[in-house]
Amino acid sequence: MTFRNRTIALAAVVLSSSAVFAQNSLAGRWDAAFTLNGTEIPFRLDISEDGQQIKGTLFNGDKETETTTAAKRNNNEVVLDFEHYLTTISANANGDTLTGKLRGRFEREKYIADYPFHATRHADATAAASAQAPNIAGNWEIPHETAKGEKAWRFIVKQNGAEAQASILRIDGDTGALTGTYKNGSWLLSHFDGARPLLVRVTPKDDGTLEVKTEGAYTPTEPLIAYRSDVARSKGFAEPENYSKHTTVRDANERFSFKFPDVNGKLVSSDDARFKNKVVLAIVTGTWCPNCHDEARYLVELDKKYRDKGLEIVALNFEEPEQQDSLAREKAFIQHYGVKYTYLLAGAPAEMWEKVPQAVNLNTWPATLFVGKDGRVRLVHSGFASPSSGAFNDQLKQEFTAEIEALLAEKDVKNLADNGTAPLASHTTASTNHNASY
Known part of the structure; x- marks a missing residue:
């Protein structure tokens, strides 16, 4: 074989191998689904590959994404881990x-289980008949009583x-x-972004209402x-x-106190020097709670913005046993x-009321306590x-920043006794208007 022929043959092999690799690539967008309680939950899954590196991405509408914390591929087998959700x-x-299983914990009465995936x-869907779709955009209310005292959802x-x-917005947060x-x-x-698997069928009725049937x-x-x-009004x-x-507090003049270990086992107390004359955001939270994941993103932003101005954020994490x-x-x-604020292990979820006794009607995950420099809970x-809640998220951010800045x-607190009951300092609390329009 001449040198020229050998070169042509080698090039053909390289091109053939490249074609096989490209054909076997998993990169791109996938229409995925898994089955929970007999209900198929569709969701978007994107996979990217760069050499030996592979990454999976889940979507929360057009606002946020969840990416894998670890991922690997062995020939045709792929494993995508979202360890922050287990x-x-x-x-x-x-x-x-792609066929296999999705492992997760999505029901209170069960531990981690496997579900068909x-x-x-x-493939882009064929053009829908937009002219036939009635207008349902805007804010609605769903009369619905819950054990937490709610009478309606948004x-x-x-x-x-x-x-x-x-999005369905409840007192804990949204879907x-x-x-x-x-x-x-x-x-x-x-919806599925590593948690909160949910399927909702929304049917407009002749009387102008919507029938909202949920599964998952x-x-x-x-x-x-x-x-x-x-109309609800x-x-x-x-x-x-x-x-x-x-949620309120049992005594507005009582100092908010805590003493729990951090992830390394070191005890951290509200009496530590780092909290002296600081505004504190104390977060009742849990990594099993999807709405707590939502808030963590925002808390990271607040920490970066206000830490050097005198704000300390403390997460009181109630982790499953x-x-x-x-x-x-x-x-x-x-x-x-990328959490840089203080993150403490406060106990198990069932211990929340024992470990945070100052709060009254504390039954949401998360709950954010705004604590002034004098140690008193103001809000x-x-x-x-x-x-995902649109204007209600915008409104929340405005209220959080207004309260923090106030x-x-x-003024700094001087010579306040450890168990003192000095009167509350006055400040302007952010006004609350929960009828924001989208």
């Missing part, structure tokens, strides 16, 4: 399909023709962004009815809970979100409305 996707690739290469919808993005399209008289909307984890069994906010339905009044030995999820949570904000503006 969620793992394990699948085998066969052409344009499959995915296919994404239902927040953005719409673009036959496509919609919605994440539910996305989907209109077909055969209903919207089928779903933590969902009511009966269909819910959503009313426009003004005219019918005399109770409003959704006020996030700034749901089976996680307390290794703290694997807590450590992954801290690393994934408790229940839950966290994420960016507390920072107060």
Whole structure:
């Protein structure tokens, strides 16, 4: 064989190998789903590959993403770990399909379990008949009583023709962004970002209401009815809970105190020098709580903005008992979100009331306590409305920053006795208007 022929043959082999590699690449967008309680939960999964490096990404509408904390591929087997949620996707690739299992903990009464998973290469849907999709955009209210004292939930919808993005906002926080399209008289909307798996069918009714039927984890069994906010008022339905009044404190003059170990076992106390004359945000939280993940992103922003101005953020993390030995999820949570503020292990979720006795009607995850320089709790904000809640997230951020800045503006406290009951310093508290329009 001549040199020229050998060169041509070698080039053909290289091109052939490259084609095989490209054909076997998992990179791109996948239409994925897993089955929970007999319900298939669709979600978007993106995979990227760079040499031997592989990464998976889950989506929360168009606002936020969750990326793998670890991932690996061995020929046609791929494992995508989201360790901050203890969620793992394990699948085998066969052409344009992935089949396997999704491991996670999505029901209160169960520990981690495996669920059937499959995915296919994404293909753009055929154009929907947007003209046939009725307008459901805006703010709605769903009369619904819960054990936490709620009388109603909010239902927040953005719409673009036959496509919609919605969120159910409760006192704890929201469902994440539910996305989907209109077909055969209903919207089928779903969400999964490593947690909060949910499928919602929204059907407009002739009387102007919406029937909202939920399936997945933590969902009511009966269909819910959503009313426009003004219609709900005219019918005399109770409003959704006020996030700034749901939880209070037993004594406004009592200093807020805590003493818990950090992730390394070192005890941290509210009496430590680092908290002297500081404004403190004390967060009742848990890494098992999806809404707490939402808030952590925002707390990282607040920490960067206000730490040098006198703000200290302290997370009182109530970790599930089976996680307390290794703290694997807590450590992954801290690393994934880049948490630099103080993060303490306060106990198990069932111990919350014992460990935070000063709070009254404390029953949301998360709950944020605004503590002044004098050690007194000035405000408790229940839950966290994420960016999926639109204007309610904007409003929350305005109220958080206004409250923090008002507390920072107060004069330093001097010679306050450890158990003193000096009168509260005065400041302007952020006004609360929970009827914001989207």
